[in-house]
Amino acid sequence: MASLNINGKDTALDAPDEMPLLWALRDVANLTGTKYGCGMALCGACTVHADGTPIRSCVTPLAAVAGKRITTIEGVGGDRVGQAVQAAWRKLDVAQCGYCQSGQIMSATALLAQNKQPSDADIDSAMGGNVCRCATYVRIRAAIHEAARALA
Amino acid sequence: MHPIVRSHSAAILPVRNVSRRRFMQGAGGLVLGVALGPAAARAAAGASAAQADGAAFAPNAFVRIGTDGSVTVLSKHLEMGQGAYTGLATLVAEELDADWASVRVQGAPADTALYKNLALGVQGTGGSTAIANSYEQMRRAGATARAMLVAAAARQWQVDAKDITVSAGIVRHAATQRQAGFGELAAAAARLPVPDSVPLKAAADFQLIGKEAPRRVDGRAKTDGTAMFTQDMKLPGMLVAMAAHPPRFGGKVAGFDASKAKAVPGVRHVVQFAGTGHNFEGVAVLADNTWAARTGRDALQVQWDDSQAHRKGSDDIRAQYRAALDRPGTVAASHGDVEAALAQAAKVIEAEYEVPYLAHAAMEPMNCLVQLGDGRCDIWNGEQFQTVDQAAVAKVLGLAPEQVFITQLYAGGSFGRRANAHADYVTEAALIAKAARDQGVRAPIKLVWTREDDMRGGYYRPLNVHRARIGLDAQGKLLAWHVRLAGQSIFLGGPFEGAMQNGIDPTSVEGQADLRYAVPNLQVESYTPRDIGVPVLWYRSVGHTHTAFSAEGLIDEAAAAAGQDPVAYRAALLEQHPRHRKVLELAAERAGWLQPLAAGAQGQRRGRGVALHESFNTIVAQVAEVTVQPDGSFKVDRIVCALDCGVVVNPDVVRAQMEGGIGFGLSTALHGALTLKDGQVEQSNFHDYPVMRINEMPGVEVHTVASAEKPTGVGEPGVPPVAPAVANALYAATGQRIRALPFAARVKPLAGQG
Numbered sequence: 001m002a003s004l005n006i007n008g009k010d011t012a013l014d015a016p017d018e019m020p021l022l023w024a025l026r027d028v029a030n031l032t033g034t035k036y037g038c039g040m041a042l043c044g045a046c047t048v049h050a051d052g053t054p055i056r057s058c059v060t061p062l063a064a065v066a067g068k069r070i071t072t073i074e075g076v077g078g079d080r081v082g083q084a085v086q087a088a089w090r091k092l093d094v095a096q097c098g099y100c101q102s103g104q105i106m107s108a109t110a111l112l113a114q115n116k117q118p119s120d121a122d123i124d125s126a127m128g129g130n131v132c133r134c135a136t137y138v139r140i141r142a143a144i145h146e147a148a149r150a151l152a
Numbered sequence: 153m154h155p156i157v158r159s160h161s162a163a164i165l166p167v168r169n170v171s172r173r174r175f176m177q178g179a180g181g182l183v184l185g186v187a188l189g190p191a192a193a194r195a196a197a198g199a200s201a202a203q204a205d206g207a208a209f210a211p212n213a214f215v216r217i218g219t220d221g222s223v224t225v226l227s228k229h230l231e232m233g234q235g236a237y238t239g240l241a242t243l244v245a246e247e248l249d250a251d252w253a254s255v256r257v258q259g260a261p262a263d264t265a266l267y268k269n270l271a272l273g274v275q276g277t278g279g280s281t282a283i284a285n286s287y288e289q290m291r292r293a294g295a296t297a298r299a300m301l302v303a304a305a306a307r308q309w310q311v312d313a314k315d316i317t318v319s320a321g322i323v324r325h326a327a328t329q330r331q332a333g334f335g336e337l338a339a340a341a342a343r344l345p346v347p348d349s350v351p352l353k354a355a356a357d358f359q360l361i362g363k364e365a366p367r368r369v370d371g372r373a374k375t376d377g378t379a380m381f382t383q384d385m386k387l388p389g390m391l392v393a394m395a396a397h398p399p400r401f402g403g404k405v406a407g408f409d410a411s412k413a414k415a416v417p418g419v420r421h422v423v424q425f426a427g428t429g430h431n432f433e434g435v436a437v438l439a440d441n442t443w444a445a446r447t448g449r450d451a452l453q454v455q456w457d458d459s460q461a462h463r464k465g466s467d468d469i470r471a472q473y474r475a476a477l478d479r480p481g482t483v484a485a486s487h488g489d490v491e492a493a494l495a496q497a498a499k500v501i502e503a504e505y506e507v508p509y510l511a512h513a514a515m516e517p518m519n520c521l522v523q524l525g526d527g528r529c530d531i532w533n534g535e536q537f538q539t540v541d542q543a544a545v546a547k548v549l550g551l552a553p554e555q556v557f558i559t560q561l562y563a564g565g566s567f568g569r570r571a572n573a574h575a576d577y578v579t580e581a582a583l584i585a586k587a588a589r590d591q592g593v594r595a596p597i598k599l600v601w602t603r604e605d606d607m608r609g610g611y612y613r614p615l616n617v618h619r620a621r622i623g624l625d626a627q628g629k630l631l632a633w634h635v636r637l638a639g640q641s642i643f644l645g646g647p648f649e650g651a652m653q654n655g656i657d658p659t660s661v662e663g664q665a666d667l668r669y670a671v672p673n674l675q676v677e678s679y680t681p682r683d684i685g686v687p688v689l690w691y692r693s694v695g696h697t698h699t700a701f702s703a704e705g706l707i708d709e710a711a712a713a714a715g716q717d718p719v720a721y722r723a724a725l726l727e728q729h730p731r732h733r734k735v736l737e738l739a740a741e742r743a744g745w746l747q748p749l750a751a752g753a754q755g756q757r758r759g760r761g762v763a764l765h766e767s768f769n770t771i772v773a774q775v776a777e778v779t780v781q782p783d784g785s786f787k788v789d790r791i792v793c794a795l796d797c798g799v800v801v802n803p804d805v806v807r808a809q810m811e812g813g814i815g816f817g818l819s820t821a822l823h824g825a826l827t828l829k830d831g832q833v834e835q836s837n838f839h840d841y842p843v844m845r846i847n848e849m850p851g852v853e854v855h856t857v858a859s860a861e862k863p864t865g866v867g868e869p870g871v872p873p874v875a876p877a878v879a880n881a882l883y884a885a886t887g888q889r890i891r892a893l894p895f896a897a898r899v900k901p902l903a904g905q906g
Binding site: 015016019020023026027028030031032033034035036037038039040042043045072073074077086089090093094095096097098099100101102105123124125127128129130131132133134135136137138139140141 | 370386392513517839851
């Protein structure tokens with residue numbers, strides 16, 4: 001049993017300590033917006049925020065985030081930056097299959113929270129851990145710039 | 153995926169107009185068979201709307217209008233990223249004059265009679281056919297609903313129907329200043345007869361088709377975590393299954409010890425499941441959650457019997473193909489006399505091109521949810537091949553195909569992988585559920601493959617070796633084109649083997665056998681091995697993934713040997729194909745082909761390359777710009793893409809598909825390589841099977857030729873030209889001709905080149 005704050009709500013999850021946060025979120029907390037893609041922190045589909053920092057939930061044991069503030073795609077819109085990122089994603093129709101986009105949005109939100117005017121190089125560096133097989137990368141770049149403009 | 157009932161050379165089958173009788177039979181059958189509710193059934197059957205609570209208006213199999221005015225389009229095509237839901241809804245909404253904001257899309261159930269792909273003859277999504285085969289059918293579905301809403305209003309208002317207008321979901325009669333929303337008219341419309349024929353709009357009257365305004369219908373759900381993929385489905389009491397597969401294709405279970413797996417908390421059952429002859433057999437662990445299933449699966453101890461398994465490595469396979477290419481193959485296309493022409497050619501280019509096996513590696517690894525009932529099986533899946541999956545599951549469960557009910561969810565990518573003639577992971581899920589039921593377990597079961605299971609699960613783009621001799625006359629003109637292609641057939645040994653012609657699989661030779669460049673002597677031969685047990689499948693753009701690479705590399709080699717400009721050389725050979733020529737010239741013009749490329753930094757080389765390729769009746773040209781570093785590493789800076797896909801339904805989706813197709817093709821070209829050693833796949837996840845990331849994505853510009861021709865597909869055709877365009881750009885930059893993929897580490901350092 002681990003206690004953590006998920007999207008602003010204190011939550012006790014009945015799951016073993018070693019269960020990766022990804023599966024605790026999806027299978028125990030029923031928050032399925034966070035996705036499984038590789039299980040090895042190679043693709044970023046499982047990205048969530050722990051105390052505001054992007055982490056790969058597929059390799060993060062539940063015990064490691066006990067007591068922390070977890071934000072997932074279901075809660076990111078509660079934040080001004082997250083909301084701007086989601087709006088930019090919709091405006092530019094970034095998503096194709098959409099499976100990786102929760103992770104992309106979480107990584108982009110974390111980037112913009114740290115860096116208000118990221119360059120293309122900043123974006124490439126911050127988003128390099130998030131794979132998109134539909135290759136929506138052109139629009140991901142554009143949407144991050146769009147969100148930065150909206151937030152300025 | 154590829155159309156299965158036509159060869160590469162045949163025109164796409166014409167879209168048939170679906171008659172009223174068809175619609176009526178269909179709608180009734182659909183609703184009775186598939187739980188759309190009794191209200192819809194009665195409405196569809198023309199029963200009294202007073203009995204139809206909610207007064208749903210269901211004029212045909214594709215359109216539902218609620219009393220709240222919401223328009224639901226039932227999509228017979230899978231949404232796997234390509235924009236099919238948005239495209240089909242645009243077609244319906246255009247003729248319905250619906251308010252785009254009120255349009256929703258839901259996956260149609262499996263019902264071949266109602267929802268077959270008119271280009272394939274079965275229910276399924278692929279071959280870049282979704283828009284092409286639905287263009288008239290969906291518009292007619294919308295126009296029929298509109299006509300009935302108008303007739304209902306005319307009757308209610310006692311006015312002439314021809315004086316009624318419809319715009320953005322509002323039905324109006326100007327003279328009497330009356331108006332009503334669709335929801336207010338739905339019940340009355342449902343009582344009216346379905347008209348036999350309805351007029352369709354002239355292109356000049358389009359409000360949505362060809363416009364930027366309709367944004368994707370799935371944009372919101374895919375940005376807030378609510379989009380429902382198979383991975384996300386949960387039913388009460390559901391167990392998650394993970395399977396241990398044999399390490400080699402064709403391996404069998406010799407025995408297993410499940411004691412450690414069963415000791416994992418949350419693991420409920422361990423079952424051995426049968427294979428199908430084509431697909432894996434194995435042992436599955438059933439657990440309360442995914443993590444327990446995985447932990448349990450990894451704790452299984454299975455002894456495998458590899459005595460019947462495939463043991464070749466990819467090096468062995470390549471060597472076998474090279475030896476086979478020394479001998480004539482089966483002739484796939486021939487005109488003139490290549491041997492005589494080559495004998496008198498002033499110059500002969502001899503070249504060998506090769507490409508490896510590739511895994512689709514969709515972001516959502518394969519998965520499928522199955523619930524067995526009495527005399528029925530329910531499936532939830534990112535469903536791409538309904539007719540085939542229904543038949544395959546029915547066969548292993550001893551049911552009739554219509555007893556297999558399939559709910560089509562979003563797919564987290566596919567690139568062809570979810571449409572499999574052997575229905576591999578879908579039948580695996582059904583066979584695990586069956587094995588579980590035999591042990592008294594009646595829970596719904598969701599089979600989940602890990603990334604490793606997915607990558608090692610077979611059904612790859614086949615490894616290919618192409619050997620060519622290209623003859624030029626003294627002026628450099630193309631005289632002879634002789635190419636031998638060696639690679640596994642996708643159709644052989646499956647239900648579509650009948651589509652092979654004279655032993656040739658059209659998907660093996662498409663893109664070479666139908667070469668568009670004028671050449672007086674051409675022979676394309678095919679070698680199809682029959683002793684290789686690596687399962688193969690279509691991969692976004694199918695045979696064109698490899699034939700475009702060799703064909704567009706070879707034509708570039710010919711231009712270079714002739715000392716001519718690559719664009720001008722191609723254009724001169726396209727007099728018989730003005731659409732191709734126009735696309736080529738548009739790409740060249742927008743890329744600034746005739747202006748010199750800006751120089752790179754000290755020590756860098758830059759180059760520009762072009763490729764032109766038709767696939768799935770859409771013509772695409774791409775100009776690639778590359779910058780090569782002294783150590784041979786390189787970056788693709790920019791791709792300028794031009795295409796002719798007939799009428800453009802959703803311009804932004806077309807752009808997105810070109811951007812995505814280019815990125816997908818570039819990922820393959822830069823990194824894609826799946827290899828086998830002693831029959832075992834060597835890669836397992838994204839660390840040893842790298843895919844392209846954002847830092848390698850070039851800028852992309854897309855330009856479309858204005859056309860009034862019927863729309864053709866865009867899901868696949870953006871892929872084939874990118875690899876050869878980049879190879880040709882690398883040649884322009886370095887003088888090195890790269891004839892094998894992936895490019896990674898193939899460009900030699902520039903030092904010493906002067």
